Amino acid sequence: xxxxxxxxxxxxVMALVAGCSDRQAKPVTPVSKTESNSNxxxxxxxxxxxxxxxxxxxxxAEKVIDVxxxxxAIQMFNVQExxxxxxxAELVPNYIAKIPxxxxxxxxxxxxxxxxxxxxxx
Numbered sequence: 001x002x003x004x005x006x007x008x009x010x011x012x013v014m015a016l017v018a019g020c021s022d023r024q025a026k027p028v029t030p031v032s033k034t035e036s037n038s039n040x041x042x043x044x045x046x047x048x049x050x051x052x053x054x055x056x057x058x059x060x061a062e063k064v065i066d067v068x069x070x071x072x073a074i075q076m077f078n079v080q081e082x083x084x085x086x087x088x089a090e091l092v093p094n095y096i097a098k099i100p101x102x103x104x105x106x107x108x109x110x111x112x113x114x115x116x117x118x119x120x121x122x
Contacts, residue, residue, distance in 0.1 A: 059103050069100065070108070070117045084115040 070088065073095040077085050085091055088099050088110050102108045106119050 067108075067117055067119055070096065070110075074115050074117065078115060084112060086112055088117070 070091070073091045074085060077091055077095050088108070092098060099108070102119055105121060107122050109118050109120050110116075111118075
């Protein structure tokens, strides 16, 4: 068991040393913004990349759910009252219990003329 571990560790050290040669690095090609957020195949950063991607996905999902929830309340208000609400406060408490919180760094913007809600960055 000890000899197997020694061989394995020795092989790992040799692989690391072989990867650290004096060869010149290839020039870096620019990547688009969408490609820069993708995983570059590094096993060292894979857990961090996965957690970061899942947090971003959760924030996006919460933002989409909040907007659709408010838009549905606006539609119900329009059907029952015959007009669009002037502010989102008119929806409380008959159509929604409360106006949801915007994600950190964002705000909820209501266009009273069009009757639409968007979440935008501040």
